[in-house]
Amino acid sequence: MSSSRSRTIRNVGAGVAFLMPNLLGFLVFTLVPLVFSMVLAFSNWDLKLHNQYKNNSIHFIGLDNFIRLINEPNFWKFLGNTLYLMLLMPFAIAASLIAAILLSKDLxxxxxxxxxxxxxxxxxxxxxxxxxxxxxxxxxxxxxxxxxxxxxxxxxxxxGQTVYRTLFYIPNFTAGVATMLLWKHLFNPQSGPINSVLRGPLVSLTDVVRQSPSSLIQSGLWVSAGLIALGAWFGLRRLRKAWSDGDYGSNAVILSAVFLILPAVLAIFWSPVPLVGWVTLAATVCVTLWQLVIAIRGRDFHGRPWDGVGSSLMTATSLMSLQLVVLGLGIACYHLPAMAAVSDGLTPPNWLTDYDWAKPAMMLMGFWGAIGSNNMLLYLAALTNVPQELYEAADIDGATRLGKFWNITWPQLAPTTFFIVVMGVISGLQGGFEQARVMTQGGPAGSTTTLSYMIYSQGFEIGRLGYASAVSWMLFAMVLVITLFNWKFGNKYVND
Amino acid sequence: MKYLFIACLVVLTGASVLTALWLPESRSSVPVLYWVTDANPARQDQINIFKQWMKKHGYPTIDLRVDTANNDQSKKIIQGVSGVAGDIWDLYSNGETQYYYEIGLLRDITDVAKRMGFDPSHTWKAAEPDLMALTHDGQLRQFSFPDNATAGLYLVNRETFRQHNQPLPPSNWTYDEFERRGREFVKTANKGLPSRRYYFADGVSLSSMIRSYGVGEFNETLTRCTLDDQRVASLLERWRDWMEVDHIIPSSADLAAMSAAGGYGGTSPQKFNSGEFAMIFSGRFILIQLRQFDIERKKKGLPLLDMGAADPPYQEFPNSQFVTRSAAVYIGSHHPELATYFLSFLASEEYNMQIVRDADSLPPNPAYTNTEAYLHPPDHPNEWGLHEAFAKVAETIAVGKSYSPFVLPQIYNREFDEATQEFLTGRITAKQAAKQVTARVNQAIERTLVENSNLRPLYDKLIKDQQTIDALRAKGEKVPLSLIRDPFHRAYYQFKGWAQ
Missing domain, CATH: 1.20.5 (Single alpha-helices involved in coiled-coils or other helix-helix interfaces)
Structure with a gap:
């Protein structure tokens, strides 16, 4: 008995000893700082006042840091920048999926x-x-x-595949700072390859625009209005069908529909011709009513109110991103004749030094990185798990390639997509620091400063550690809420 | 497995002990000090001269090592408050002395500097704001001494002016003259070219320009930001037009586009050498890079750069911003007395003459700018006349930067940059930019006073001084200089004859 007991103690001791390096590392470098930063968020710790060479004591200040944060205009501006950069996510996911599908073929x-x-x-x-x-x-x-x-x-x-898979994955294991410096050179307005490529077509486009009637070019704004309404119709129709099949609940559809209608509302404020904005909204309202009338006739199956909210929101926000891009292009068309009329004609953007182009430039770089990212590997692995019998059955039924993708591949990839979305949202909210630090220093005029950069700036440049911790915990709260939302609604759909 | 585990533990422990033993401090028989500075090959020469100087004066033998990896401000702060930073820190003219004093990271050297001969009387008068910090009881105390100093002027590529049949700029000129000549130059130089290639200058010093209009970043007592002024709005518009309309100077986008050029000093010296920038606004240190071009020119059998100098233009008040790289002793240094020897060395002839020879800006002690080695370096006859101009600007019109103890310089700089960038991108007007930076900096001052109640007595005292100054000014009477804390206002009041 005693020998068995001492052996148990020895085994437990050995087990604990094996675990200790990892456990100690976790405690010292993760858990303790985590708890410490939470305490800090409610304190007035400022390096200028509280350090080993100063005798001031640190005080508990309750929610002061959080109240100040909410009242600070820069916080909302930097949150806006963070969310703007996250608009890339649907495109990045689509790019990694397309790359994975291409690389799953025998090349x-x-x-x-x-x-x-x-x-x-x-x-x-x-x-x-x-x-x-x-x-x-x-x-x-x-x-x-x-x-x-x-x-x-x-x-x-x-x-074949092995070579291309390796090549596609290269951006992911290249050092981030190195690729950022590379992109900084690519974005060089004068000598960068991107503008070198753009310059020629823009000269030709200038000639075309100058020789064409302005009204013809500016009608692009009307085309964009039509496309935005068309996008809303496509999305609402899809929502209505899924609702009718019982896949999506009523609340999920209503919430997602808001995102599809939002670009039309924004068009009123952003469109240089107010009439275009109002027409876009009117057309969108019409298609909404049309789908509503069809929906009122009844549905085949009934789902619970929040069923499929994750999936429906993902579809709606992806479409919304596309609608916003179309709106931006429409506005650009409207301004094109005036831009071409100046002596220099149309010129490539100044990218990182231009307030309006700095964020899109970063998104472009992010898009490139996303093509060969870990997401691509996840999709590649998930594609191999799709049962071939489903494709065979679809072939027998005469399904098209698009039909097979939409009805077999995409639903089968739902758990992977869900995981990618959750991780993407988390890293998106926490991201942007390295890019801002290396490429723009958060400028011009704070246009590329994200919340993570704000944490660094407040904590290590200004020394307000308590305040920086409050920003961190605010960010954590946002990540937590969105992730819980994803798990509550997205996960349910995935498991269904 | 457990034996393997124990073996790993033993190996790692052994490696840690070996690493500790391998540290210079453990291996050296003399004290080892670290100098946190920038990566510059000249530093090793300076250390060698320092060791010889220590030996010559019979001071203790020490091992001084350069630490270029931790010169970043945030690293200094984190390592400083943790008690593990280098012994000697190089500080730069962005308010680091005042900031580190506030954190409590610098050793007060006021008394020892007087005793060992490196107090402010041994350096440039305009260097004072970089060396001293305003304490909470309103005293100025010394915390650093310059490694070198810089007062900017325009270096003129005379060859370029001749090439385009343009008259050389005068040494003393106004912004109106600068603008007129600049427009004429770029019009002539770029005539017939498919795209702009030549610029009149690489830029202007915006802070000097603001001061030349008679406006300070802060008021006389450094208690409020005072940029919300119509003169600031109009000069911002003028500055923008020089970049965007007249193209006298390149915009930040133009400069970014030219950034392929590497080397010391960035793009400007390369473009100056090629004649694309007819003038560059710089300190004497730029000659280090220009001398490299001269070596290339000699190899190719080309004449040396033909250079002249022009003072910074002005509107009303001629001035040039004075900046330094200065050395301070870290409060947590294990060898503070030994570190102080290094600061004393910076005032020595050996060190000053090394700076003179290398053209690494102006030497800390102005006396050495009167030497023949400074005025007429034998290997660089094309520089004769320039060195004198640099020293003259530093001596006559240079004014140190303004640092308020109530707002961090990085906050002021960030707000100023953000407002001017927003103005340049057309998001706000010049008037709004001036108003925005003023409002935000003043908000930051108020926040500092809430967060740091220790500063309140000093603030209240300075506010009283400000009221006295305002009352005297309202009556048209002269103001005692002792009441004025801001270096710009001290110089401006003297220039206008408003000071007692």
Whole structure:
């Protein structure tokens, strides 16, 4: 008995000893700082006043930090910046899904395909060498890029999926700061490759715009109004059908419909021609009423009020992002003739130094990173788990490729998408610090300052540790609420 | 497995002990001090000269090492309050002395500096705001001494002016003259070119421009921000037009587009050397980079850069902002007395002449700008005349920066940058920008007073002084200089004859 007991003690001791390094690390570097920062959020700890060389004592100040935070205009501005950058999320998820679907195909060529690729590559490289030899090559960089593309083709023809999967995943294991510096150079207004590429087409576009009647170009605003209403119709129709099938509950549909109607409301404020805004809203109201009339006729199955809210919100917000992009393009069309009329004509944006373009520039970089991100790997793994019998059954029923994607692949990927959305929302709310620090220092005029950058700035540049902790916990509260919402409603749909 | 685990533990413990033993402090028989500074090859030379100087004077032998990895402000603060920062810190002209004093991280060297000969009387008068901090009882105490100093002026590429048949700028000129000549220059130089290539100058010092209009960032007692002024709004509009309409100077986007050029001093010296910037506004340190171009020119058999100098233009009050890199002793240093020797060394002939030779800005002690080595460096005849101009600007019109003890410089800078950027991007008017920065900085002052009640007595005293000043001014009487804390106002009052 005693030998058994001492052996148990020894085993427990050994187990605890094995766990201790990790446990201690967790306690010292995670749990204790976490609890400590929570206490700090309710204190007036300021490095200028409270440190080992100062005799001031730290005081408990209740909710003062939080009240001050809510009343600080910059907090709302930086929260707005954070949410703006998160608009990228639907596009990033779509990009990683498309990349995963492409990479799940067998890309290895048959012998004929491989020889064709090799031949094309040889022709391209040979032509470039000839150009270089005769002094016609534009630059060493062009030759190098062309050779790189050629080797990718060859590698893909020979190695298939493995080569392309590795190439797509490269951005994810390249150091973040290095890629940000690279993008900073890509965005260089004068010598950056992006503007070098844009400059030519913009010169041509300037000529086209100058030679065309202004009203014709500006009618793009009306086209965008139509597309926004069309988007609302498409989304509402889909919501109505899902509601009719009992997949979505009434409350979920109403909430999602608000997001689909929102761009039309914003059009009233943002459109340079107020009439266009009102027409957009009127058209959207019409399609809403139309779907409502159809819905009133009754439904086939009944669901609970909040059923499918996660999925419906995801569809609605994705469509809303697209509608907003269309609205932006419409407004750009309206201003195009005036922009082309100036002596320089249409010029590429100044990206990171332009208040209006700095955030889109960061989103562009984020989009590039998202294509080959961990999300792509998750989708790749999830795609292999989709039962082939479902596709076979669909083939027998004569389903199209789009039909198979929409009715089999997408629903089967729902748990993965749900996980990606949850993680995306969390990292989106917490993100933006590295980009702002490396690329813009939060500028111009605070346009790229996110909440995480605000925490750093308040804590380590100004020294208000208590206040910075309050910002952190406010951010945590937002993440928690949204994640709970996701789990409550999104998870239910996924498990259904 | 458990033996493997124990073995890992033993190896890691052993490695930690070895690392501790391997630290310079453990291996060295003499005290090791760390100098937190920027990455500059000249630092090693300076350390060598310092060691020789210590030996020459019979001071204790020490090992001084450069720490360039922790020169960032936030690192200094975090390491400082944790008690593990380097012994000597280089501070820069963004209010670091006042800020670190507020945190309690710097050693007060007022008395020792007097005793060892490196008090403010041994350096430039305009350096005072960077070396001293205003204590809570209203006294000025010394916390640092300059490594070097800078007062900006325009370096002129005379070759470029000749090339475009433009007259050389005068050494003393107003902003109206600057604008007129600038417009003429860019019009002539860029004529027939497919896109703009030539600029009159790389920029203007906005803070000097504001002061030249007779406006200070703060009032006389540093208790309120005073930028909400019509003159500030009109000069902001003028500044914007120089970038966006006249293209006399490049905009921030233009500069970003040119940023491919590397090297010391950024894009400006490269463009100055190529003639695309006819003038650059800089301190003497820029000659370090320009000398590199001269080496290249010599190799190619080209003439050396033909350079001249022009004072900063002005509207009403001629001035140039004076900045320093100064050294201070960390309060938590294990060897504060030894660290103080280094500050004493900065006032020595050996160190000053090293700065003179390297052209690393102005030497801490102005006396060394009268030497032949400073005025006529034998290897750089094309610089003769320039060094004198730099020293003259520092001596005559340079004014130190304004730091209010009631608002952190980084908050002021952030608000100022944000407002001017919002103005430049067309989101607000110049008037709104001036109003916004003033309102926000004053809000920050009020918040400081709520958070730090220790500052309240000083604030109340200064407010009383301000009332006295305002009353005297209203009556048209002269104001005692002792009441004025802001360096700009001290200089401005003297310039206008308003000071007793």
């Amino acid at each position: 290895r060529g048959g012998s004929r395909r491989m020889w064709a690729t090799l031949l094309l590559t040889a022709i391209m490289v040979g032509s470039l060498l000839l150009l270089m030899a005769t002094g016609q090559g534009r630059s060493g960089m062009v030759i190098m890029m062309a050779s790189l593309v050629a080797s990718i083709f060859i590698g893909g023809a020979l190695g």
